[in-house]
Amino acid sequence: MIYLDYQATTPLAPEAREAMLRWLGGPDSDTFGNPHSPHRMGRMAAAAVETARERVGALLPEGGKLIFTSGATEALNMVLQGTPGDVITFATEHAAVLDCAKVVEAQGRRFTVLPVTPDGRADLDALQAAITPQTGLVAVMAINNEIGVRNPLAPVVAIAQAVGARVLVDAVQAYGKVPVEVAADYIAISAHKVHGPKGIGALWIGPDASPPLPLLWGGGQEASLRSGTLSPALCAGFGAAAQVAQEGFSEQLFHVEHLWNIAREAFADWELNGSAVDRWRGNLNIRKEGLDVARLMSDCRNVMFSAGSACASGSGRPSHVLRALGLSDRQAKSSIRLGFGRYTTAQDVESAAAMINTAAKEQGL
Structure with missing residues (x-):
């Protein structure tokens, strides 16, 4: 099988697996x-956690x-709700x-969703028009999980700071x-x-930012912001993965970049969704x-790719991301996402492209 779904999840690094095994105990x-x-055993485990941190x-x-969390979803919820x-x-x-939105609005706060530009980037003019002194938080992705587009984070931060608002960045894909x-x-x-x-993420809180209110209560093990016993194994695995990423940046x-060039040439007659310039090139939508697309995935069952985000797969609804770009339901439902990275080979991309293109031609396209 060929795995091209790196935005959904990535293969566990051998170094991360090795680090985890020691602390499964x-x-x-x-x-x-x-x-x-x-x-002593507790202090040993705590030292492993701090090394990972x-x-x-x-x-x-x-x-x-x-702050270690169960994943980015918890980290985002902690800030948005707190x-x-x-x-x-x-x-x-x-x-x-x-x-x-429902939780925020139930607290009596406004939750405003702004449009993006046709290439998928945050609309700065819309942000400038919408932000007010009552705005407490602006939430923005660094890199979109479906189309790989990079948002203009520095201008977003500048606009938010001008009214005293905080900025929450979803950096999962970055x-x-x-x-x-x-x-x-x-x-x-x-x-x-x-x-x-899987099962661990983190929230970074800037030195000048106020900590959000906790989502979970019952011990406050993580800086009084998150309760629950940490897993040294998961922390160690995260730490090892981060170290490998830093060393091989x-x-x-x-x-x-090399894989992107191969893929773009192989799919030259397909339309690209999102900016061709401001993007992470390990994502091709x-x-x-x-x-x-359902038939295509059935015909190419040995290639692991996606028709959207893994979180929304099987819903039958067109991607809200692609619809936000101005695509019709038909266009959104005619889109696929290929994701590649560290362990993908050029042969993987070439072979997958050949299979996908052949299957598309069999549909008369």
Whole structure:
């Protein structure tokens, strides 16, 4: 099988797996301790957690505080639900942001969803027109999970700061791939999108940002903001994945660029969704008018790719991201997403493209 769904999840790095194994801890080991216990085994586990915290934080802006969470969804919810003031976000954001509208509005706060430009980037003019002194938070993606487009984060931050609003960046698709150096107040990340384990993410809180109210109560193990016993194994896996990403940063950029060029040539007669310039090139979202994507996926069952985000798969609804670009339902439903990265080979991309193109031609396209 050929795996081209890197936006949904990434293969676990061998280094991350090795780091995790030590802290899974059987009954005959000394590595199963609770990292919040005061005895020696607890202190050993706590040291592993703190080493991981340093490694994960090394790919984020200096200063601030890193809080481990169950994933980016929890991190985003923590800030959206626990930060005062009205919220502004954009139509192409992940459901983990957009679906918080009901909770935010139930608190008596406004939740405004702004349009994006035709190439999929945050509409800065719309933000400038919508923001008010009552705005407490602006939530924006660094890189879109469906179309790979990079948002203009620095201007978003400048507009927000001009009225005293905080900025929450969903950096799930950016972390470990491109520099995350924006002067945001909060940054949410997830381990399994950077070759770490599923079930763990983190919230970075800037040095000048007020901590949000907790979502979970019952111990406050993570800086009094998040309750629950941390998993040293998951933390260690995340830390190892972050370290590998940091050490191979330039190499991965070069590799992904090479794969992008191969893919673009192979799919030259397909339409690209989203900006061709301002994007992460490990994400290729393309369409062919009239394409039956369900049939295509059945005919290419040995190629793992997507018709949208994994979170919305099977819903039958056209992608809200593609609709936000101005595509019709028909065009949105004729689109596929190919994602590639560290462990993808040129042969993988070439073989997958040949199979997909052949299957599309069999549909008369």
